Amino acid sequence: MVTLPPYATTGQRIWFYAFRVICGLIFFFLIAPIVVIMPLSFNAENFFTFTPEMLSFDPDGYSLKHYRDFFGTSDWQQALRNSVSIAPVATLLSVSFGTLAAIGLSSEHVPFRRAIMAVLISPMIVPLIISAAGMYFFYSRIGLQGTYFGVVLAHAALGIPFVIITVTATLVGFDRSLTRASASLGADPVRTFFKVQMPLILPGVISGALFAFITSFDEVVVVLFVGSAGQKTLPWQMFIGLREQISPTILAVATMLVIISIALLTTVEILRRRSERLRGMSPG
C-alpha cells in the first residue's frame, strides 16, 4: 500500500486522493453496467427496471423465470447449441493457423514479413461491418454463405489476428538457439516443434485461443451476414430478443455469459501461469 511521504506538499496530498477517486470512477464506469444486469435478471416481472418489490428486497420480487425461459425455449436452446458448435471449431482453426503464421513470420528470412503480418491482422482493424459485407459477397460466390462451415471460417478469420499477436509476443522471448540445440541432439523439425517450441510458447497460444473463442462467442455482425437461420448464435438471438421481444431473458443469458467468461478467464490464467512456471520464467 502506497502511503504519502511526510514531506508531501498540499498539492501532492490533493492529487494523492484525487487520483484514487478518479481511478474508482473509471472502474465504476466500466463495471456498473455489467453488475447491474445481474440482479435484474432475477426480476419476477417482464421489465428491464428494478420493481418496487425488488428494491425492498421482497422475495416475491425475484424469480428464476427468465432462466427457465432460456432453458425452456427451443430458439434459445438452438442458439446455444449453434454457438457451442461454432466457437470451438473456429478457435481450433484460429489457433492452428495463427500459431503457424506467427512462427513463420518471426523467422527472419521470410520476405515481406511486415506486409503479410499487416494483411493477416487486418480483420482486427478493418471495421467489422466492412469485413462482414466483404465476406458475404465472397462467400456467396463460392457457396459458403449460409453454411455452418462458412460461419466457422469467418469467425476463424476474425480470431487469427489475436492468436498471431499473442503468439508473436511470446516468440520474442523464445530463444532460437533452443531449436538449434534440439536439431543438434537429433530431433527432426516436427519433434522439435512439439517437444521444444510448443511447450514454451504455450502461454501465448492459450491466451490467443481464449481471445479467439470469445470473439466467436460474442460476434453478431459477421454471423448476421454470413450465417443463415440455421446458424443463429447466442448473440444473434440476444439481438433479436432485444429488437423484437424485449424480454429480460437476455439479461439471464448475459449473466450466464459473464459468469462463463469469468470462469474461462480464470482457468486460462491459471493454465498460463502454470506453463510459464514450467518454462522457468518465474520462480516455482
Added chain:
Amino acid sequence: MLDQGATDAFVEFERVQKSYDGETLVVKDLNLSMPKGEFLTMLGPSGSGKTTCLMMLAGFETATHGEIKLDGKPINNIPPHKRGIGMVFQNYALFPHMTVAENLAFPLEVRGMGASEREGKVKRALDMVQMGAFGGRRPAQLSGGQQQRIALARALVFEPELVLMDEPLGALDKQLREHMQFEITRLAHDLGITTVYVTHDQTEALTMSDRVAVFDDGRIQQLAPPDELYEAPQNSFVAQFIGENNTLEGVVKELSGGIATIKLDGSEALIEAKAVNVEKAGDRTRVSIRPERVETNPDRLQDDAHTLDAEVLEFIYMGDIFRTRLKVAGNENFIVKTRNAPDVARMTPGQTVKIGWLPEDCRALDA
C-alpha cells in the same frame, strides 16, 4: 596430431566459401583438415568468420561453395539433426521446461533408446560432470557454471564423435572459466572426442588446443600448435593477435641467408631480423619482437649484434617481472618484459638504454 594425410582426416573443409547476401564473402576459401581426436580451436576477432564455419559444420548454415566432409563423406546435403554432431552453445540452450535429467534424456529418447538404458546413460553423463545430484532440478535453478556443465553433458551423452563448442565459457567469471577450460580438455581427451572449439579468447585457445586456427577476414591466417603460433607467427596479424607483441616498421635493405637487414622508420639504425614474410630488398615490412625476447643487458648480446637506443617512458613493477615501456625508433609503446632477478637492473623513466635481440627472435613480416 599434425598428420594431415587425406586418408585419416575426420573433418575436412575444401575450398569452402560462404556469403550471406550474395556479394560479400564472410568465409573466403577455407581449407582445413582435422584428424580424429584432435582438439582444434578457431580463434579470431568477431566477424572473422569463425562462428560461421562452426555453423556450417553443424549444418545450421549452408556453404555457398566448396565441400565439408565428415569422416570422408560430404555432409553438405545432410540436415543438422542427422549429422550426429554434439554441440555446446554460447548461452547453453538448455530446455527450460525440462529438468536436467530430461534435458539429457532428450537426445537418447530421439534415438529410440529404452527407458532403463536412458537412465543409466543420463546418470553416467551427470556423474562425469560432477552434477549427479542435480537431475531433478530445472535449468533456471542452476548457476551459470552448473548450466554449463549440464550443456556439456547433454552434448556428450549420446556419444557423438565430433563435438562443437561455440564460445561456451564466455559468460562465466575468470576463475570458473579456467577451471572449466581444464575440465573440457580433460573430458575431450579422456573420451577421445574430436572437438572444434570457437573462442575469441586467446588464452583459452592457447591453453586448451592441440592446434589453433587463427581467423581473420574470412580466412585462416595460420593453423598451428599453440607454441608455434606464439613463437613463429607467419604474418603480422597473427603476431599482433596472439600474445603481446612489439611492432617496428621499416624497409628491407638487404636479404641474405634468411636474414633481412632492415632500416627502421624514424631512425637511422639498421637491425637484423629473420625473413619470414618479405620477398626482396625494398619491401616494406613490420618487424615483430616478443617483449620477453628483448635484451636490455648489452653484455648478453653477441658482439656484432645491432642495438638500438631507447628511452625509458614507464617502469612497472609486477612482482615476478618488470614491465618497461620504451620509446624505440618513434614507437612509444615498445614493451619489454624482464624477469625479476638479482642481476637485472631496474630502469627509471627518462633514462636512455641500449636494447637488442637475437636475429632469430625478431621476425620480418608483411607490412
